[in-house]
Amino acid sequence: MKNESVVDLIKDLTAKLSAVAEEFNGRVAQASEPIAVGDVPSEAMLVDRANAVLAERRMRRQFLPEELFHEPAWDMLLALFVSRDDRAPMNIKALVSMSDAPVTTSQRWIEHLHKLKLIDRVIDPTDRRRVEISLSYNGEEAMRSYLRALKRQ
Known part of the structure; x- marks a missing residue:
């Protein structure tokens, strides 16, 4: 009986993750539509925007409870986008510290990403x-497309 509920839970989680992945892939395809040459922000502008998003996310925690903003995967993607400008990959320990999540949670997200x-x-x-x-x-x-879309707003 207990094993059946675990199996059902895993199936449900797998279905939900697949739905999220499909939605993400659809949004990436939609966001990568052609842009007029004059509207293309430079790489430096995109990195600045990613840094600003990271700073905005951290600032929220000064005013509201931290648990309202728990998105370790998003924090990791932003940190990796910014760090790639340094041409140096991050090790897992550094990436986990950027996610503000427990190590095991961060590792699961790294695996999922x-x-x-x-x-x-x-x-x-x-x-x-x-x-x-x-x-x-x-x-x-995907990150470039997202940051470009932010710039256009």
Whole structure:
């Protein structure tokens, strides 16, 4: 009886995650519509916007309860977008610290972001315990499209 409820719960969660992934993919396709050349913000402007979004997200916590704004995956995607400008991938520990979530929660989100092909994971050849995380091509394009759409508003 208990196993059946766990299986049902897993099936329900899988269905919900699939729905989120489909919606995300649809929005990425929609957001990547052609833009007039004069409207294309520079990479530096996109990084500045991503930094501003991160700062705005953290500022909310000064005024409202922290648990209202718990989106570790989004915080990680923003941090990875900003860090890619430094041309250095983040290790898991640094990425977890950017998410303001417990380690296990962050690791589950990292795994999910990898399954969605939004991030890449590379094991450090000199220290196999260390895993480098960076935005994948799809992740970069999705973030760029989103940040461009913000700029147009």
